[in-house]
Amino acid sequence: MKYYDKLVFELSRPGRTGYSLPAGSLSGNYSAPWEASEPSAVWRKSTLPLPEVSEPDVVRHYTNLSQMNFGVDTGFYPLGSCTMKYNPKINEEVVSAFNGLHPLQPASTVRGARQVLDFMDKALAEITGMSHFTFLPCAGAHGELTGLMLMKEYHMSRGDSARTKVIVPDSAHGTNPASAAVCGFDIVVVKSREDGLVDVDDLRPLLGPDIAGIMMTNPNTLGLFERDIKEIASLVHGCGGLLYYDGANMNPLLGVVRPGDMGFDIMHLNLHKTFSTPHGGGGPGSGPVGVAEHLVPLLGRPRTSGFHGNFGVILRACAYILTLGRENLLMAGKLATLAANYIKESLKDSFKLPIPSVCKHEFVFDGLAADNGVTTLDVAKRLLDYGFHAPTIYFPLLFHQALMIEPTETESLETLDAFIDVMHTIAREAAEDPELLHSAPHNTPVGRPDETAAARQPVLKYTF
């Protein structure tokens, strides 16, 4: 990566411009030029503090900045829980065809866009086993909140206001309890067994007339399929609760098994993950929420965003589904699972594998197998030297040195082998020269920034 640390303001020179506006002016057609026509009280008093730069200045500046980034277009990005699969470029072409739409256009002029939404409703229902979807939510956690509002609406519509608690496994994504709390529920934690799956014996005594439902990912955060899901669904339904499926880990299930068939009543999908649209850095995302047939009448009630959510992301996901087609979509989940297990089995001698069973799309190591003082953070930093993005680290919280790897189905065998070789090399380096890892990365433009200072005392404003 090339080091580049300029601010666009530092490139600014008085009078330099890079814009091109339509020639001329409408003045003369209009009764008076604007400076003469409006009272001076509404005029801007100061000049705009914007940089004055040419077009090449701008293009080079942002191109240079982009080269300081690591992305799925530059290399392998095995960030566990994030499904950083390759984003086909044809999806962007499809979106560009819809760029001119305005959300308030009459329905008769946006038939194509409505057809996309109808198709996606049917396609996602078929893929997940749900009945219908709403496309309002703009992200995964937004979908969780929408889904929980539906859960609350369901109970309230039956006149049951006693269901104030939501059960969340101790391995859950942090957004699950957070969303439930924002929605006004109290959180009850169900423990995992030693094999990483929800402890059904721990769940049973938690169930009762105060339980609104349970939130689960399947496979769970450890990448393990919850084999007892049918029993869990039966127990939760038996006490009058609903099952919410967090679709963050849907990728390995594509074409294999459907949340609706497992007994889930409400779910969200992360279109930006499972259906391959660019994400990261806070968006844009799309978290459509699907419901089982008995909840369809409630689906449109929580208006959690305007219009139809992030339509551009829905379009990209639509292009992805149509490009793959039924046959290849059925393969995506299996290949993602195969890739994760291949890496896991290839590295388990060098890294601690706390749960050795077959995983789905991702798995968790608990640091290096050898205890030589080298931490998971050191391993992650050293990976950057070798041109790989680091896996997710220190999550899930169940393991002290967690290192969570999710390769996705879009990587070649050569890429997976190259990653495995580098991980073995790092394990050797940790044994032979721990200091090399403690001080890594050595080949990146920035080494180990003071993350606390960056978070607590960020300098975000240019001083003129």
Add this chain to the structure above:
Amino acid sequence: MGPEGMKKLNSLCYEGAHYLKEQLLATGRFSDPFEGYPFLKEFALTPMCDVAKLQQALLDAGFFGALQTPEGYVTFCVTERRTREEIDSLIKVIKEAAL
């Protein structure tokens, strides 16, 4: 755009929007509920014609405008990319339509 570009851009929007408003009022099909209030690139008028027919006539001619607000006004907007010729042809549509 830089500071000068933003100012010029805004001038074009301003001049186009004010020209459009002046011409729309001259058709006699609208009144100005906010006379004297400053505005930049968009404005609301009170329609004195059938809004559905107005919107359809504009759509048929390739314009998307006269969006209705909850209060019953219709809104128009002009950006720097619109030319005087386009504004004139929009006015012609409104003048000639049976509203």
